[in-house]
Amino acid sequence: SYEVTQPLSVSVALGQTASISCGGDNIGTKNVHWYQQKPGQAPVLVIYGDTNRPSGIPERLSGSNSGNTAILTISRAQAGDEADYYCQVWVTSGGRVFGGGTKLTVL
C-alpha cells in the first residue's frame, strides 16, 4: 500500500517561513492536497492539486510537489497558523491516503 510520510512537528518563529514536507514514492506524479486542522475544529482544505488555493486561503500558503516530496510553505507565519497540517493523495487501488499530520508551532 502507498505510504505518505510527514514530520511529527515543525516550529517556526513569528513572521518567518515554515516548510512542511510530505514524502512518498514518486509523489511528484500525484496530486497532493493539504488540510489545516485547528484544535477542536474540522479540517479545512488549504491547498489542492499541489499548488492551488481555495478561495479565502491567504497567499502566504503555497505548495509544491516534485520527485518524492511535496511541500507546504507558510510564509510570514502568524500565531493563527498554529495547527495540524495533513497532506493527502489518491491511489487507484486504495482510495485516499493521508499523511500522519504535522503539528506546526509558531514561536
Add this chain to the structure above:
Amino acid sequence: DEQLVESGGGLVQPDRSLKLACAASGFTFDDYAMHWVRQRPGRGLEWVSGISWDGGETGYADSVKGRFTISRDNAKTSLYLQMNSLSAEDMALYYCVKAGDRLLGDDPLHIWGQGTMVTVSS
C-alpha cells in the same frame, strides 16, 4: 452556505452495529461524490469510504471493508454509513465530507462537517 451535519454517533458495545447519517444543504447534493473520514482520539485522519454521485461506485479502506456500507439518498440529500461488527479500533470522530467531483477520484475534499463521535465500549 454549504453545510454538512452528521448524526447517529454514540456509545455502542463491541460487535454491535451503528448507522451514521449526514444531512447536506447549501449545494446540489447529487452533483458530488461524498466521503466519510474518521479521526481516532489524538490521532490523524483516516479515509473510511466514498460514494459517487449516483451511488454507482463505492470504495472502502481495507480496515472497514466487509463491515461498513456507505449509501446515499439524493432525494433526501443525505449520506449514510452502516457500521457492523464494531471494535475498539473503530472508536473515532466520523466526518462527512463533500468531494470536488461526481466520481471517486483524484479531487480534494472540499467541505467537512463537524463530525459525530462513535465510542465502542462494553
